[in-house]
Amino acid sequence: MCGITGYTGSARALPVIMEALHRLEYRGYDSAGVAVEGKDGFFLKKVKGKIDDLDAALDGVEIEGTTGIGHTRWATHGEPSQKNAHPHFSIDRNIMLVHNGIIENHDRLRDRLPEDIEFTSETDTEVLVHLLSENYDGDLTEAVRFTLGEVEGSFAVAVVHRDEPGRIVAARSGSPLIIGCGGEGNYVASDLPALLDFTNEVIFLDEDEIATIDSDSITVQTIDGEERKKSVNSISWDAVQAQKGGYKHFMLKEIAEQPQVLRQSMRGRLDSEAGIVKFPNLELDDSIFKRIEKINLIACGTSYHACMVARYWLEEMTDLHVEVDIGSEYRYRSLNYEADREMLVTVSQSGETADTLAALRKVSRLDVPVLSICNVLGSTMAREADDVLYTHAGPEIGVASTKSFTTQLLVLFLFSYYLGRLRGSFEGDRELLEALEQIPDQVDQQIRDREIYQKIAAEQFKKEDFLFLGRHLNYPVAMEGALKLKEISYIHAEGYPAGEMKHGPIALIDEEIPVVVLGPHSRVYNKMLSNIEEVKARGGIVLGVCMEDDKQGIAEMCDYLMPVPDTEELLTPFLTTPPMQILSYELAVRRGCDVDQPRNLAKSVTVE
């Protein structure tokens, strides 16, 4: 995944593009570049490294040009290097191009080019710019349309040509692209945070659409040349929401925002006095929710863990058969769907994850109703599903999902409750909803005190392996804890259902291995107690996540205690999750890791 941006207007383009690139850096950060119109052709600067490195390389550079494009890269073809950084350019340097995605048939396309064209990079992208140059006949939009017609794969591109000053041509197929319409000109970017400093008015490009963006006009057509009328959407997020706001890292800020975004996500959706949940914007007909017998939940990474938790809720509150799978696996399965008896729910923070999107499209073709649960407004999944429930977490910039996970849990919990009541399999439970309303305050109280996590980090940060154990609702939370730890601290971590420990992982336990055990009050409390005894008997270090008023044994057996406020059993994942996040954060900080932009990762994985 990469971030692309462009600007054309009355202001100097370079500062606008650099500002936007900083906002897109979470999408990739191994190299970056810009191209801006100048008097004698394009000014081009590319570096290996982050946007700060590009800033440093541009120190003292004053370019008056008011049109340009920029890119921050996450390498797929060719190592991170200056020559592989975008923009890529035609031999005569008349065309500059930035690309997000993968050109799957780049080898075959290359064969169509004259033999004497010398490639300057190892990327799949470069072939595009040379093809564009071959196909250009005085109309950049036409050249882009014709060239992209030959491309297989997923892409979003922004292109400028020296002979068409003040114009950017942008297109998408498989990777997101948004156009911003502002007072000082028009913009294009991979994602909203890049635009919000400049404008809240945006157009979402749909699949296979091409936009011709001038400083005072935007026209859109399909790749087949059919004109499209697009509506302009006003976005309520502001740029301040996407800033660090005084926190050392975005991840910490986003952990701290959880009480507020959970409240935001609950707003208008639950009435605890009446014991009901409602989704005022849900348009899918209730008859669908009543007639189905099976529900399939598909997602990747952290979002998959949210689905795993939801399985327990759906099984508890509804009579549905529930299947949960990972997008990358699901898309290649031979599915025996019964269209009128099943539905698909995709869960994704970004709404752009390639594997989840592929699963959505595969199932949509079978006429199965599809609901998307996602955070990013107007994202591809939100638009391609039959309906969408937004999580309302606001922009999440840190690569590690935190607030997006807890708000996904919230929407999935409410959705399970809603389905249960609608189907008559669950009466509703006012006390449960009242307890849910307490969760934001409880999370608030929980995340204020980081002392215990800092102590654990100080004493355990050199460990290279951690084990996370949980059962039932807290087994997926253990998986999520392990994922969080490995992605930001590079400590090897495994999340296991505690009952499986004796079938293998127990062999790992010695006095060197910290074992994080999730043991809130629940139906499996005593089983977790036995697991802790097994760990202690082998010398393992136990980091317990249990309730503040635990009096039944787990608390006193732990070497370290990460306390959880008391709540209903079904709601425990909301409160066992923050300790996973803060523990990982403190360990990563102690190890000197780049918490917000861990190595090899990108915020949203829009390629397979």
Ligand code: M6R
């Ligand atoms: O945008 P999505 O929720 O679809 O992203 C799915 C995963 O890539 C994502 O959850 C990833 O696992 C997180 N970085 C983990 O913190």
